[in-house]
Amino acid sequence: MPDQIPEDSVGLVTPQRAHFDAPLQLASGRTLPEFELVYETYGTLNADRTNAVLVCHALSGNHHAAGYHSMEDRKPGWWDLCIGPGKPIDTNRFFVVAPNNLGGCHGSTGPNSQNPATGRFYGPDFPMVTTRDWMHAQARLADRLGIERFAAVAGGSLGGMQALQWAVDLPERIAHAVVIAAAPKLSAQNIAFNEVARQAILRDPEFHGGRYLELGSYPKHGLSLARMVGHITYLSDDAMGQKFGRELRNPELTYDYNHQFQVESYLHYQGDVFSERFDANTYLLMTRALDYFDIAKEYDNDLTQAMAQARCKFLLVSFTTDWRFSPARSEEMVQALIAAGRNLSYARIEAAQGHDAFLLSIPRYSELLRSYFTRIAARLPASA
Amino acid sequence: MPDQIPEDSVGLVTPQRAHFDAPLQLASGRTLPEFELVYETYGTLNADRTNAVLVCHALSGNHHAAGYHSMEDRKPGWWDLCIGPGKPIDTNRFFVVAPNNLGGCHGSTGPNSQNPATGRFYGPDFPMVTTRDWMHAQARLADRLGIERFAAVAGGSLGGMQALQWAVDLPERIAHAVVIAAAPKLSAQNIAFNEVARQAILRDPEFHGGRYLELGSYPKHGLSLARMVGHITYLSDDAMGQKFGRELRNPELTYDYNHQFQVESYLHYQGDVFSERFDANTYLLMTRALDYFDIAKEYDNDLTQAMAQARCKFLLVSFTTDWRFSPARSEEMVQALIAAGRNLSYARIEAAQGHDAFLLSIPRYSELLRSYFTRIAARLPASA
Numbered sequence: 001m002p003d004q005i006p007e008d009s010v011g012l013v014t015p016q017r018a019h020f021d022a023p024l025q026l027a028s029g030r031t032l033p034e035f036e037l038v039y040e041t042y043g044t045l046n047a048d049r050t051n052a053v054l055v056c057h058a059l060s061g062n063h064h065a066a067g068y069h070s071m072e073d074r075k076p077g078w079w080d081l082c083i084g085p086g087k088p089i090d091t092n093r094f095f096v097v098a099p100n101n102l103g104g105c106h107g108s109t110g111p112n113s114q115n116p117a118t119g120r121f122y123g124p125d126f127p128m129v130t131t132r133d134w135m136h137a138q139a140r141l142a143d144r145l146g147i148e149r150f151a152a153v154a155g156g157s158l159g160g161m162q163a164l165q166w167a168v169d170l171p172e173r174i175a176h177a178v179v180i181a182a183a184p185k186l187s188a189q190n191i192a193f194n195e196v197a198r199q200a201i202l203r204d205p206e207f208h209g210g211r212y213l214e215l216g217s218y219p220k221h222g223l224s225l226a227r228m229v230g231h232i233t234y235l236s237d238d239a240m241g242q243k244f245g246r247e248l249r250n251p252e253l254t255y256d257y258n259h260q261f262q263v264e265s266y267l268h269y270q271g272d273v274f275s276e277r278f279d280a281n282t283y284l285l286m287t288r289a290l291d292y293f294d295i296a297k298e299y300d301n302d303l304t305q306a307m308a309q310a311r312c313k314f315l316l317v318s319f320t321t322d323w324r325f326s327p328a329r330s331e332e333m334v335q336a337l338i339a340a341g342r343n344l345s346y347a348r349i350e351a352a353q354g355h356d357a358f359l360l361s362i363p364r365y366s367e368l369l370r371s372y373f374t375r376i377a378a379r380l381p382a383s384a
Numbered sequence: 385m386p387d388q389i390p391e392d393s394v395g396l397v398t399p400q401r402a403h404f405d406a407p408l409q410l411a412s413g414r415t416l417p418e419f420e421l422v423y424e425t426y427g428t429l430n431a432d433r434t435n436a437v438l439v440c441h442a443l444s445g446n447h448h449a450a451g452y453h454s455m456e457d458r459k460p461g462w463w464d465l466c467i468g469p470g471k472p473i474d475t476n477r478f479f480v481v482a483p484n485n486l487g488g489c490h491g492s493t494g495p496n497s498q499n500p501a502t503g504r505f506y507g508p509d510f511p512m513v514t515t516r517d518w519m520h521a522q523a524r525l526a527d528r529l530g531i532e533r534f535a536a537v538a539g540g541s542l543g544g545m546q547a548l549q550w551a552v553d554l555p556e557r558i559a560h561a562v563v564i565a566a567a568p569k570l571s572a573q574n575i576a577f578n579e580v581a582r583q584a585i586l587r588d589p590e591f592h593g594g595r596y597l598e599l600g601s602y603p604k605h606g607l608s609l610a611r612m613v614g615h616i617t618y619l620s621d622d623a624m625g626q627k628f629g630r631e632l633r634n635p636e637l638t639y640d641y642n643h644q645f646q647v648e649s650y651l652h653y654q655g656d657v658f659s660e661r662f663d664a665n666t667y668l669l670m671t672r673a674l675d676y677f678d679i680a681k682e683y684d685n686d687l688t689q690a691m692a693q694a695r696c697k698f699l700l701v702s703f704t705t706d707w708r709f710s711p712a713r714s715e716e717m718v719q720a721l722i723a724a725g726r727n728l729s730y731a732r733i734e735a736a737q738g739h740d741a742f743l744l745s746i747p748r749y750s751e752l753l754r755s756y757f758t759r760i761a762a763r764l765p766a767s768a
Contacts, residue, residue: 187630188630189624192616192647199609200609202641221587225583228576232577237572243572244572255413257672261572263579264576
């Protein structure tokens with residue numbers, strides 16, 4: 001619980017819901033007959049509706065990007081460091097929209113929602129979704145809110161891929177794309193890690209082909225294991241080394257398989273907490289959306305041609321020790337943007353924390369975002 | 385099947401067994417009342433018994449290091465590229481000894497052996513073993529074979545750690561240590577990956593606390609998953625990318641969780657094959673032996689002081705794209721050896737294959753081993 005809500009916080013926030021009756025055609029060829037998005041907003045939409053920023057979440061994120069849900073909340077939203085009055089995405093200037101993605105497990109229509117066709121949980125019948133599907137659903141929300149064009153679409157990791165999808169697919173609807181710690185597509189190694197995570201879930205006997213909710217069971221072990229392997233890829237080797245090294249929980253080796261090294265306990269804790277707050281079917285969906293993301297695929301695998309579709313300005317950010325989506329992956333995009341003659345800024349931020357850095361307090365990174373968003377704000381109409 | 389056994393092969397080989405009646409005191413404080421080692425030898429021990437080379441296997445290896453077990457064998461031993469007449473470890477000059485480690489699952493006493501105290505499989509009651517325990521068991525085998533001092537102890541990865549253990553613990557019994565793609569101890573990230581692999585096994589309901597053999601079950605899913613995650617760490621990101629990229633098995637995405645990318649099929653294949661030839665309890669033991677390895681621990685965590693115990697000469701080898709035990713880890717040892725005034729050679733080999741490189745045909749690596757072992761051979765008595 002925050003003893004007192006900090007002054008630069010957006011404060012107490014209440015998630016909102018938007019229901020969409022018109023069917024949504026998905027990349028898979030399937031159709032979602034109707035759907036709902038849960039989302040939060042921070043700040044005020046200006047009179048000419050030009051100051052909206054869409055914040056897209058990563059694999060395990062949700063719509064709660066900033067502020068607190070109650071005075072009992074121990075932790076604010078996932079990007080609270082960045083969103084708030086006077087913060088880099090300054091809610092005194094911007095109107096921030098943060099939805100939970102379709103297929104999610106925190107309120108938007110997903111595997112844990114009721115399938116209107118059967119009256120049962122969707123479970124494994126929920127259709128596979130892609131970053132493009134998310135973009136279309138987010139665009140519907142923008143329509144509902146009266147936002148024709150976002151001042152910026154921003155996100156890290158899978159969130160950055162959504163910003164990129166907006167830039168390429170809906171070029172007239174976005175003024176700036178802020179693409180942090182992302183990649184134009186996954187590498188074989190990225191896919192391999194995702195597949196291990198999925199198999200941990202699929203092979204858990206409590207998974208029951210995805211119908212665990214109906215059966216009152218839950219693949220907790222598998223989901224926790226999936227998170228453990230994912231978590232290793234979020235941290236740099238050095239960060240893990242500095243955090244835990246080979247420290248033992250007790251001074252003596254016990255010659256068994258109980259957690260003896262601090263890093264083991266940490267991983268178990270991360271896995272357990274995650275398995276209690278997240279849904280296994282959603283985890284499968286999100287990792288597959290990552291695997292499928294490939295922005296150049298429809299452009300003869302020519303990233304420059306893909307980037308040439310964009311009309312917005314770009315800020316790309318990478319972190320030196322990120323080995324999940326390394327600086328080299330961001331620099332592929334930078335090269336393509338340069339070749340396509342786009343307007344871009346790029347920063348490779350010195351940071352020890354690995355991929356996780358995009359969520360953390362790193363002064364140069366915060367300053368960079370602040371200065372970029374200040375420039376965006378400066379060009380908004382005075383009414384903003 | 386080799387249509388014909390190649391001329392530079394050691395040919396058909398038959399594993400041998402050595403039984404040891406005297407109890408073996410283990411690092412854990414427990415005692416193994418008796419044990420057996422299965423091993424292979426190639427070449428001939430010279431009259432003054434000075435040309436013996438001990439080859440230590442890595443996590444998933446065994447005593448079958450070279451040659452073929454039968455004319456039906458499709459693959460030779462795991463280091464056949466390196467061991468044979470005219471090969472880098474030239475069996476015309478050297479007598480090579482390759483044991484299966486204690487706790488293994490290919491013939492040496494391990495979890496699948498009968499516990500003399502109960503008449504049942506050891507299973508989870510088999511004591512935890514360390515590289516030092518392996519060294520002591522190997523030293524017993526050397527005694528049995530009449531080898532007082534090895535011309536060299538050599539191995540890659542966990543095998544290299546055993547060579548290091550010999551150099552430090554039994555300095556009078558080893559003339560050269562060949563330490564390939566190893567590290568003086570595991571990093572937090574290394575331990576984290578091992579823990580994920582162990583949890584995949586421990587959480588498989590077919591594991592039954594390690595008593596699966598007695599119960600006629602087998603944790604195939606868990607062991608296969610453990611191997612999948614391990615395998616990712618054996619290959620470099622680039623090697624995986626070059627081998628598989630994002631290639632699809634079929635031209636169209638299927639929007640489901642079946643294997644669609646080649647890298648997924650490959651991982652599954654590796655996991656399945658491994659789970660059929662390896663034992664889950666042994667996998668747990670071997671990963672724990674890795675976690676526990678820390679050559680400097682007893683020397684106030686001072687690697688130089690540890691290395692100062694050695695009397696042998698050293699060859700250290702690392703591979704540029706190995707991210708499991710990176711060149712930096714070998715170079716820690718090089719620095720300590722220099723500081724300790726030891727005689728050493730070191731090569732960082734340019735190789736795209738990652739950690740797996742130590743098992744592969746890489747001309748500069750083969751030439752290096754050849755030249756090093758030629759120098760060793762040149763100093764053997766003429767009778768060799």
